[in-house]
Amino acid sequence: MATQGVTPRGATPRGVTPRSEDYSRWYTDVVQQAELADYAPVRGCMIIRPYGYELWDSIKIALDRRLKATGHRNAYFPLFIPMSFIEKEAEHVEGFKPELAIVTHGGGSELEEPLVVRPTSETLFGEAYARWIQSYRDLPMLINQWANVVRWEMRPRLFLRTTEFLWQEGHTAHATREEAVEETLKILDIYAEVSEKVCAVPVIKGRKSPQEKFAGADDTYTIESMMGNKWALQGATSHFLGQNFAKAFNIQFLDEKNELQLVWTTSWGMTTRTVGAVVMTHGDDKGLRLPPAIAPIQxxxxxxxxxxxxxxxxxxxxxxxxxxxxxxxxxxxxxxxxxxxxxxxxxxxxxxxxxxxxxxxxxxxxxxxxxxxxxxxxxxxxxxxxxxxxxxxxxxxxxxxIQVSMLKCATEFRDAHLCKASNLAELADIVEDGWALIYHCGTRECEDKIKEETKASSRCYPLDKNESWSPKGKVCAVCGKPAFGKAYFARAY
RNA sequence: CGGAGAGUGGCGCAGUCUGGUUAGCGCGCAGCGUUCGGGACGCUGAGGCCGCCGGUUCGAAUCCGGCCUCUCCGACCA
Incomplete structure (x- = not known):
């Protein structure tokens, strides 16, 4: 390759910055040179070019098919949300307020109530579900939408974190807690399957720590993947929302015994970030490597x-x-x-x-x-x-x-960089070049301390059934308090 | 929002310290010809009010002041 080594003075390098030299530079080089995406005039926004969009389309089709096969139907909810809706769920507004884009003017005059450009649509679905759901016969309500959302992020990166991004967001309502939890986990399995079987990106399924969970959720489940530089990337999340939004929007139904009940809801999403995960899981110094299942050109x-x-x-x-x-x-x-x-x-x-x-x-x-x-x-x-x-x-x-082999290679790579730690020093050492699994107390103070000293954050409490993860009698490897579970810590995007 | 860089043809840069006539170079682009089994070459050509506003000066890409934007590194996040 003529691109190796020092570029002659004045000459434009052919190819991309080697991964070993500067991983994040390599990433942006690949995304742009493979013509997946380009920067847009507005900061944090990107243009998804045809080749990148076709890649997303393949992922979308694979996921959409699975969602429909499990009884979900697509719909489309509007882009604008009345400000007051966002404010109805306390934790939700707290979590999203800093990153909202708000429309204050329309039609040449100031609006009476500002409109939020949706960062996610729980509130809109909540309002509609309250009207649509009357009886247990209306449940479960299983609706998904493919849409764009806007979150005013501080530090954008092509595909991984852009101000506007594309995703699907599923919103479901159920008669019982058990059904809602089951739905949450069913979706997590679908995400894992799409990631692994379709994108050849291996994942670890797990539960988020209280600090890392979605604003307004009781529990957030996640699929976490290891990128080529061993950093973690959250691939998709599935939230068990309990009755938080049911209460905020008064979503009630009459059960078989003619008693009024609150529904249990879930929400879940997978985004264009997945395209970035594919790039960073498989790419090499010659550029992109695409799994056949999603390659626009096979x-x-x-x-x-x-x-x-x-x-x-x-x-x-x-x-x-x-x-x-x-x-x-x-x-x-x-x-x-x-x-x-x-x-x-x-x-x-x-x-x-x-x-x-x-x-x-x-x-x-x-x-x-x-x-x-x-x-x-x-x-x-x-x-x-x-x-x-x-x-x-x-x-x-x-x-x-090739499809099978790519997943196998990526899995082997990841597994070679997973390691158990029994104290903070070991953890710090491991997260320099991998993920550390530790017993953890689950407290914010302890997570913050780890973050401060190692830059690593809590990724998830893995759901791995093969591993005896019971925290009974165990203590946190970092602070010594009783363990809440086994958690992976890693540098993350 | 904190830290660091950078704004000069489509892209990457030089020129700025030490103001001076037509602002250079590589890549790319267009035309023609020769090439073609792992990043070919020659010739010809197109393309720039040097980020914006103001100031200093006979004269500003270059000096001074202000502003804007982008990229990278942190905090935030899918």
Whole structure:
């Protein structure tokens, strides 16, 4: 690679900043050079470019299908929320007030009541549910919406934290506490499945500490992933809201015994941040690496020729290959650009993370074969020759193999950086290059202390059933108070 | 909001200290030609009121004052 080492003075570097040199620079380089997103005129806002949006679309389709399969229906609630709605739930307003965008003027005059640009829609759903839910027969109410929300964040980063972002937010109401908790965990499982099976991003499912939970929730469940620099990223959250919003919005129903009851609600969301998670879980110094399940282009054909005659035969053969793969519903693209050397085009597609590249030159035409090169492995092992007869099934198998292999690699990487700690010094050491699992008291003071000394925050109390996590008789590894549970601590985005 | 940098063709930078005629360079872009199995090359060309406002001066990208914006590092967060 010509990009290694010192860039000649005055020359623009080709490729991205190496991860080892500056991880966050590497991240922004990849996002921009792979044309996933670009900065927008307003601070903290980004333009999601077609390639990035297609990636999000794939994730969205996978998640939407699963939500519908579990009985959820899509709807659309408005962008504006009356200020007074936000103020109805004490903890909720406390949590969101600092990051609200508020509209004070409309139609040329000052509004009587300011309108909040939704940071999340619990309050709007609450108001509607109070009107829509009358009887136990109306329950459960399972509605999801795909929308944009706005949170005035201090420190934006492309995809990971932008002022405006896209997500889905599910809002459900149930007759009993048990049903609502069950829903909360069911959704968490769906998020974990989409993350792992679709995005090949391994997760640890867990519960948030009281400090880290959603403003207005009784319990927040999360999926946490380890990025390439070993920092943690919260991938999605599922909240058990208890009866907090039911009380605030008076969402009541008559049960079978004709008694008035408050509903139990949940809310949950997965965002465009997931795109950032994919970049940081799989990317390398050559750019993006995309799991086949969400790759907008799964296979790219790069034709190679010298003479006009070769060009004709190579393109005819490439078209034949493309047609075959298309028929098998493989997302395939033919790189018909002229005037760019093969090497340049190889690097270009590698930057974009296309899982499989097929090289087709005169030699391949003669042998009726192609050179297939997988993006997820380095070196000579990446390349293999395949005959064109029966190519599609073999490519499909290869794509499956890549999908599985990427999850496996990411999981192994993560597991190699998980470590137990028994005191603050050990924890501090571990979080320099991984996640530390400790018995923890769950108190704010203790979390703050850890944060101050190590920059690591409480990620979650893992739900791992295989691990005996009972805190009975255990004490906090940091402060010595009785343990609340086992928690992961890590540097986080 | 605290700390640090930076604003000069699309991108990355030089020039600013020590004001002086047509503001340079690399990449990219356009045209033509030669190339083409791991980031090709030549020639020709297009593109800039030097972030904004004001001041000093015969003369400001350059000096002075004010303002704005962006990026990075912290606190906040999906």
């Amino acid at each position: 296979v790219v054909i790069v034709p190679i020729w010298k003479t006009d005659e070769e060009k004709v035969s190579v393109f005819a053969f490439a078209d034949e290959v493309k047609t075959q793969l298309n028929a098998a519903e493989i997302r395939v693209e033919l790189d018909a650009r002229e005037g760019l050397s093969p090497g340049f085009r190889f690097n270009d597609w590698e930057m974009r993370g296309v899982p499989v590249r097929l090289e087709i030159g005169p030699r391949d035409v003669a042998a009726r074969s192609v050179i297939a090169c997988r993006r997820d492995v380095a070196g000579k092992e990446a390349k293999m020759s395949m005959t064109v007869e029966g190519l599609a099934p073999r490519i499909l198998a290869l794509l499956d193999e």
